[in-house]
Amino acid sequence: MEKFTTFTSRLAPLGIDNIDTDQIIPARFLKTTSKAGLGDNLFFDWRYLPDGTPKPDFLLNRPEGHAAQILLAGDNFGCGSSREHAPWALVQYGFRAVISTSFADIFRGNSLKNSLLPIAVAPDVHKALFTSVVADPAVTVTVNLAEQKLVLPDGSAVSFPIDEFAKTCMLQGVDELGYILQSAEYISAYESTRQLTVDTLSVAI
Amino acid sequence: MQQNGSLKRKPRTIIEKVWDNHVVAERPGAPTLIYIDLHLVHEVTSPQAFSGLRERGLTVRRPDLTFGTTDHSIPTYDRSLPILDKVAEAQIVQFEKNCREFGIPFFGPQSKNQGIVHIIGPEQGLTQPGMTVVCGDSHTATHGAFGALAFGIGTSQVEHVLATQCLLQSRSKTFEVRVEGTLKPGVGAKDIVLNLISRIGIGGGTGCVFEYSGSAIRSLSMEERMTICNMSIEGGARAGLVAPDDTTFQYLANRPYAPKGADWDRAVKSWRQLPTDEGATFDKRIDIDASSLEPMITFGTNPGMGIPITAAVPDPAAINDPVERDTLGKALRYMDLSSGKPLLGHPVNVVFIGSCTNSRISDLRAAAAIFKGRKVSPNVKVMVVPGSQQVKEQAQAEGLDQVFKEAGADWREAGCSMCIAMNGDQLQPGEYSVSTSNRNFEGRQGKGGRTFLASPLTAAASAITGVVTDVRTML
Numbered sequence: 001m002e003k004f005t006t007f008t009s010r011l012a013p014l015g016i017d018n019i020d021t022d023q024i025i026p027a028r029f030l031k032t033t034s035k036a037g038l039g040d041n042l043f044f045d046w047r048y049l050p051d052g053t054p055k056p057d058f059l060l061n062r063p064e065g066h067a068a069q070i071l072l073a074g075d076n077f078g079c080g081s082s083r084e085h086a087p088w089a090l091v092q093y094g095f096r097a098v099i100s101t102s103f104a105d106i107f108r109g110n111s112l113k114n115s116l117l118p119i120a121v122a123p124d125v126h127k128a129l130f131t132s133v134v135a136d137p138a139v140t141v142t143v144n145l146a147e148q149k150l151v152l153p154d155g156s157a158v159s160f161p162i163d164e165f166a167k168t169c170m171l172q173g174v175d176e177l178g179y180i181l182q183s184a185e186y187i188s189a190y191e192s193t194r195q196l197t198v199d200t201l202s203v204a205i
Numbered sequence: 206m207q208q209n210g211s212l213k214r215k216p217r218t219i220i221e222k223v224w225d226n227h228v229v230a231e232r233p234g235a236p237t238l239i240y241i242d243l244h245l246v247h248e249v250t251s252p253q254a255f256s257g258l259r260e261r262g263l264t265v266r267r268p269d270l271t272f273g274t275t276d277h278s279i280p281t282y283d284r285s286l287p288i289l290d291k292v293a294e295a296q297i298v299q300f301e302k303n304c305r306e307f308g309i310p311f312f313g314p315q316s317k318n319q320g321i322v323h324i325i326g327p328e329q330g331l332t333q334p335g336m337t338v339v340c341g342d343s344h345t346a347t348h349g350a351f352g353a354l355a356f357g358i359g360t361s362q363v364e365h366v367l368a369t370q371c372l373l374q375s376r377s378k379t380f381e382v383r384v385e386g387t388l389k390p391g392v393g394a395k396d397i398v399l400n401l402i403s404r405i406g407i408g409g410g411t412g413c414v415f416e417y418s419g420s421a422i423r424s425l426s427m428e429e430r431m432t433i434c435n436m437s438i439e440g441g442a443r444a445g446l447v448a449p450d451d452t453t454f455q456y457l458a459n460r461p462y463a464p465k466g467a468d469w470d471r472a473v474k475s476w477r478q479l480p481t482d483e484g485a486t487f488d489k490r491i492d493i494d495a496s497s498l499e500p501m502i503t504f505g506t507n508p509g510m511g512i513p514i515t516a517a518v519p520d521p522a523a524i525n526d527p528v529e530r531d532t533l534g535k536a537l538r539y540m541d542l543s544s545g546k547p548l549l550g551h552p553v554n555v556v557f558i559g560s561c562t563n564s565r566i567s568d569l570r571a572a573a574a575i576f577k578g579r580k581v582s583p584n585v586k587v588m589v590v591p592g593s594q595q596v597k598e599q600a601q602a603e604g605l606d607q608v609f610k611e612a613g614a615d616w617r618e619a620g621c622s623m624c625i626a627m628n629g630d631q632l633q634p635g636e637y638s639v640s641t642s643n644r645n646f647e648g649r650q651g652k653g654g655r656t657f658l659a660s661p662l663t664a665a666a667s668a669i670t671g672v673v674t675d676v677r678t679m680l
Contacts, residue, residue, distance in 0.1 A: 017532040018407055018507050022646040027627040031278050031292040033252035033299045045648045050634070074528050076408035079441065079507075080646060081625075082343040083250065084359035105411055105443050106343060110359035163375065165235045176361070177261075180369045183238055186230040187266075187371055190240055197333055197464045197472045198243060200272045200310050205318065 001115050003173035007096065008142040008151075011133045012068035014059050019073055020080035021107060025089045027081070038085055039092025060093075064137040071098045072129055077118075078107025087111040097143050099150075101126050112166040113176065117143065119150060119160045128152070146171060216482035219448050220379050220414045223354040223479070227337050229371055236373040242336040243270055243353075244366045245322045246309065248300035249277040249627075250341030254364035255303040265307040267370045272331055273304045273311030276321045280628050281590050281617035284314055290629060307367070320593020320619040323347035323561035327431060328595055330460025334449035334476040339366055344561045344643065346437040349446030350430035351453055352479050354414065356443040378488040380413035380442065384421040386496035391677040393571070394429035395563060395641070395660035397421070398436040399501035400493060403511035410442030413489060416481060417447050421495035427456040428565040435562045436643050439508040448480035500676060503645050503658040504548055505536035510645070512547075514663065514675050520544040539647055540655050541635075548657065548673045552584070554636040556668035557650070558661055559590030559617075560624035563641035566599050568661045573605040575665035575679060576612040582671025587614035588630065590622040614668065626651045639667040 029041045047058050059065040071090065077100040078086060087110045090098070097117040108118045121129070132139045132153045142151035145167060151157045169176060217225070230238040244267075251273075258264070265271060278293040280286075288294035297314060304311040312319040318329065323344055326332040332348040338355035339345060341363045348355035358372070365372055384397055402409075415437050422430065430447045437445030447453075454473055457463045464472045499513035510533075512518065521534040521544065537544060542551075558564070558572050569591065581587045589609045591597040597619055600606055606616045623630040624642035632638055632654025641664050645656035657673060666676035 015528055016535065017528055020646045022649050026648055027625045030249050030627060031296050033296055035253055045652055079407055080644060082341060082357035082359055084361060102408060102411060104441065106357055106359060113361040176373055177365050177368060180238065180365055180371055180373060183230055186238065187369060190229040198331055198462055199269050200331065201269045203461050205310055
């Protein structure tokens with residue numbers, strides 16, 4: 001994982017509530033056994049016409065969709081299926097952060113493991129961001145993860161919450177598995193105290 | 206720390222008890238490390254995790270706590286025929302290779318026990334009370350029906366569990382869903398959960414684990430409890446559970462992987478300690494009066510957009526919040542529906558009876574009771590997809606397959622099928638389905654397809670008439 005650094009970017013506004021992971025990456029693209037190529041299929045059914053040509057009015061086919069590293073989305077972003085293909089596709093397309101008022105639990109966890117920052121802001125800030133970007137698509141915001149600060153187009157800043165551990169992992173560019181593997185002695189100690197009631201190898205299949 | 210006297214006396218919910226029993230390590234600056242008792246894997250969300258293990262030179266720590274099945278991308282036509290979709294076939298072949306290489310037992314496409322991951326876990330007795338259960342699938346909450354803390358995870362976490370049998374997790378909030386009273390005829394478990402989601406919204410349970418309680422939940426069978434827990438994620442909760450009771454133990458006894466003899470007695474004794482203590486408190490609570498419920502149906506493009514079947518589709522113009530209004534307006538445009546009148550009588554092209562929500566034997570029996578002696582509408586294609594090959598065998602032993610076939614429905618092999626529509630079973634653009642599955646998102650059942658979510662009874666009734674139908678008129 002790359003270290004997550006402070007950056008300034010335009011916003012790609014997608015003002016729809018409850019954008020689910022089936023929209024972010026439709027299920028038919030999950031037959032892959034790798035992560036490659038998912039960015040090309042990001043928001044596929046909103047992005048392309050049935051004949052495969054881009055829908056001209058969809059965000060990602062307009063200049064403001066190309067120029068932004070931050071997706072500005074409606075409430076409860078990433079609900080539905082647990083597919084990690086959703087953050088993989090967003091990151092491959094070029095997004096580094098998503099701003100919403102709230103995120104679905106599994107999507108948020110998956111994003112943090114892929115250096116995609118879910119930024120939850122208050123509804124009034126959220127509304128103001130949409131207003132600014134509609135008035136002027138060139139406005140920018142700055143994301144500072146170390147200080148958990150989002151600098152708004154007017155220069156004011158708001159703070160955003162993030163799990164302390166996930167923040168450390170993102171800033172240092174390390175993944176969680178390395179940390180868990182270091183806990184091997186705790187895991188062995190725990191296992192020695194447990195009486196298990198299932199053994200998946202106990203029945204011949 | 207947990208031996209501390211005052212902490213021990215504090216009344217706890219079942220959610221807290223299961224959590225406390227699985228704490229491996231709590232260290233400052235990191236989430237809690239919790240142990241996973243059962244890890245279920247399938248072909249779609251695991252390949253990149255196995256690749257990760259190989260890249261790091263890791264093994265699977267506990268293959269004896271891991272189990273695999275093929276369900277998502279597998280065709281539901283005759284299993285003796287080759288898989289036509291070569292990309293799906295390659296994924297299934299890779300899955301079998303991964304399981305063999307890492308020593309994980311699995312049900313492949315030809316197994317007589319193959320089925321949807323959330324059907325086979327309970328069916329085989331793998332899922333047991335008090336366990337932590339995970340799977341790279343958001344409907345893992347299904348297993349909560351046994352009093353397990355069961356939740357969906359992403360592929361990175363699949364890799365974590367394969368390698369360490371552990372996950373870093375933060376404690377969730379607790380949310381009691383209390384359902385009291387007696388259901389009326391024609392109203393069932395699916396209607397309870399669709400009603401809940403329509404009331405709290407699809408983000409209403411975010412950050413929470415549900416405990417479903419109350420007399421109406423107690424009186425449900427295990428299969429009905431699974432239907433409710435299954436859709437916890439549609440209410441935003443990662444997990445939802447029901448405290449184990451005699452209904453649970455009767456269901457589990459003598460299943461292949463359930464404990465036997467003295468081990469069984471010991472297990473039941475400890476499982477009886479799990480229910481929420483008197484005086485324990487929840488962070489949130491909602492009450493539902495079961496006797497007031499009607500059959501539910503969704504009209505929109507998320508599972509929270511549900512109404513009693515006789516109620517009118519809501520009007521976006523009546524909503525003040527602009528984004529909410531636009532979201533509803535967009536949903537109705539996608540569905541090509543107008544507001545102000547019920548869905549009753551709306552034409553249907555496809556009826557799908559299946560999925561991890563409603564493909565168990567009791568679901569098929571409910572549907573068959575409506576189909577018996579009737580014919581499906583000539584305008585409707587009806588697919589009945591059992592949740593597992595075991596369910597299929599049982600249904601055939603009871604003659605249900607004959608009922609479906611004589612009515613004109615298609616009787617298929619087990620799998621996720623048109624719930625997720627990645628195996629070729631799908632709607633055509635513009636088509637409407639009444640589906641017993643769990644999601645009505647845009648394109649979920651096929652690009653451009655439109656889904657009305659409902660119970661097996663409502664789906665069967667609509668299959669007969671060819672239009673959205675109130676099953677109570679046919680009972």
